[in-house]
Amino acid sequence: MKVAKIKTWGTTVIAVxxxxxxxxxxxxxxxxxxxxxxxxxxxxxxxxxLMRTSQDDRWPTLNKIMREGTHGRMKVVLPVNKESEWxxxxxxxxxxxxxxxxxxxxxxxxxxxxxxxxxxxxxxxxLLNKLLTRDGGESFFTWIPFxxxxxxxxxxxxxxxxxxFPGSRIQEMSIVRxxxxxxxxxxxxxxxxxxxxxxEFPHSxxxxxxxxxxxxxxxxxxxxxxxxxxLLIVSTRLERGCDRFVNVNDMLxxxxxxxxxxxxxxxxxxxxxxxxxxxxxxxxDIPADVLLDVRKKLAEQIRNYKLPGETESPFASVHxxxxxxxxxxxxxxxxxVAIPKEGYYAxxxxxxxxxxxxxxxxxxxxxEGFYIAYGGPIAKGKTADAWIGDIAPTILYLLGQPIPGYxxxxxxxxxxxxxxxxxxxxRRTDEKLPDAPNVIEIDSGFQERQLRDAGYLGGARQENKx
Numbered sequence: 001m002k003v004a005k006i007k008t009w010g011t012t013v014i015a016v017x018x019x020x021x022x023x024x025x026x027x028x029x030x031x032x033x034x035x036x037x038x039x040x041x042x043x044x045x046x047x048x049x050l051m052r053t054s055q056d057d058r059w060p061t062l063n064k065i066m067r068e069g070t071h072g073r074m075k076v077v078l079p080v081n082k083e084s085e086w087x088x089x090x091x092x093x094x095x096x097x098x099x100x101x102x103x104x105x106x107x108x109x110x111x112x113x114x115x116x117x118x119x120x121x122x123x124x125x126x127l128l129n130k131l132l133t134r135d136g137g138e139s140f141f142t143w144i145p146f147x148x149x150x151x152x153x154x155x156x157x158x159x160x161x162x163x164x165f166p167g168s169r170i171q172e173m174s175i176v177r178x179x180x181x182x183x184x185x186x187x188x189x190x191x192x193x194x195x196x197x198x199x200e201f202p203h204s205x206x207x208x209x210x211x212x213x214x215x216x217x218x219x220x221x222x223x224x225x226x227x228x229x230x231l232l233i234v235s236t237r238l239e240r241g242c243d244r245f246v247n248v249n250d251m252l253x254x255x256x257x258x259x260x261x262x263x264x265x266x267x268x269x270x271x272x273x274x275x276x277x278x279x280x281x282x283x284x285d286i287p288a289d290v291l292l293d294v295r296k297k298l299a300e301q302i303r304n305y306k307l308p309g310e311t312e313s314p315f316a317s318v319h320x321x322x323x324x325x326x327x328x329x330x331x332x333x334x335x336x337v338a339i340p341k342e343g344y345y346a347x348x349x350x351x352x353x354x355x356x357x358x359x360x361x362x363x364x365x366x367x368e369g370f371y372i373a374y375g376g377p378i379a380k381g382k383t384a385d386a387w388i389g390d391i392a393p394t395i396l397y398l399l400g401q402p403i404p405g406y407x408x409x410x411x412x413x414x415x416x417x418x419x420x421x422x423x424x425x426x427r428r429t430d431e432k433l434p435d436a437p438n439v440i441e442i443d444s445g446f447q448e449r450q451l452r453d454a455g456y457l458g459g460a461r462q463e464n465k466x
Contacts, residue, residue: 035228035376037132037395038180040221041191043082045235047073047370061219065231069374070415072385076236078324078337079273080365085236085388091125092392092407096325097433099124101333102268124329124434125406128392129187132399137186140179173220180224187395192217230398231374236388238366242345246307246314248272249348255301260294266348271365272315272338274298283331291335295320299336314344326408328433340364373412377420384414402427 053059054066077088077095079102087100095101100123129139173190180188225231248266257264261280267273276294278286299318307314315338325333340346345364369388376398389409396403397411405428413421 035230035399036180036185036226037187037230037232037399038221038224039187039189039391040231040233041086041189042233042235043085043191043237044239045370046238047235047368050370050372059215059218061215061222065218065222065233065372065374068380069231069372070379070382070384070412071370071372072383072412072415074234074236074369074371074385075387076367076369077388078319078339078367079268079271079334080237080339080367082236085369087123087127088389089234089236089391090128091123092128092389092403092409093125093433094325094327094389094408095333096327096330097125097406097408099329099332126434128395129189131392131396131401131404132186136184138182138184139187139189140176140182140185141189173217177220177224186399225375228376230376230378230395231372232391232395233372233374234369234391235371236369238368240342240364240366242340242343242364244307244314244344246272246340246344246346247348248346251302251305255305259298259301262294264298267334269349270347272302272340272346273334274302274336274338276335291331292320292322295322295335302336302338314340314346316341339367342366373415377417377424378415379417382414384412386412386415397424397426400424402429404431405429406431406433 050062050066050071054063056063076085078084081102083100083102084095087098088094091098129141133139176188176190179185221231251272252264252266255264258279259276262276262278265275265277267275276291276298277283283291299320302315303313303318305313305315318336318338321330321333321335321337324337338346371386371391373394387409389407390412391409393403393407393409394412394415398416403411403426411426
């Protein structure tokens, strides 16, 4: 009798163990089928470089990704920097909503001139990794272009810079591979900064060897993907050399450092970004129409500015904040943004009267980006332009999640197969922005303008409210 009971208990224990193992195996199998997202940031890589490599057999993996995926130019936000661009990509909103315009050194007026002051903050809007892991799961970021924007929601990140080719990138890939294999991982982001080795198409034999090695890194990325996984390769800006210098301090001295009750000062040490500071009172108390009027006047003065001895403006375009930002933090950014023409470098980091005589002034960042989407229901061999804020809603949609109603971006429909779009309606929630103090300058037409610029106007929006 006792022997029979022992056998029964033994059989039960074995059965429970077998069932547990089976459940674990089946669970692991289905977790592997659950789509993951791998984002590779390649800032400073020109879109034209991709077009040139599409016919080059030294880049077989990159060519495969482009041929079997969708790619396109990507409109970005201003100011041109990694903090504002990547926060917009991972939140789906413009800087006026997430509140990060730059990790910048700003200027503060003092008795002896302008003093440096560090200005940096975290995104006030949830990042994509937080949205994707609301119901569990993990995210992982390698070296982050924005180390203080709320990465506590990630399981961790490596601090390896990838400029030192190839050693550090190999180290980074081993970290990424380990994180990506974790069963609960939903999104992994890694950032390469290959401006020193990808800015020009390689021609020499030595460069050809490096080119093949770099293509191998894309192959390493591709090998990590499962059948349903999504790959996005994203560049948010370019960098080009300059031989002419616009000294923002000299420029303000010539234009006048005040306008209609406001002091004009550089918004940051780099670029042609300008801030209006009221002589009396708080800026948040200034009526929106009054501030807009002064912004327009300043923008017109900047458009008409010319360097000594030149007959044309050094700026390709000039924008007021009203054209660029909408949301509770819109007044935290620059009031006027001027984008230099190619060959010009603008900065307030030189003292008044400084003249650059060298042929090589430095380099300036150009607001041109691109993306490549690959895997899952991504359309093959198509081209579709987008806005950088479309990255987050597109990923949410492809992973079967609704898009928060506060997002400015939209799904990049041109990058997705028609069959998938028909069988998977786009869903948007009524979720609002997190509470913010001094909610000002809400512009109901902002999202419509973003969609128009990205080519989305025309036809009904295919989405359901939840």
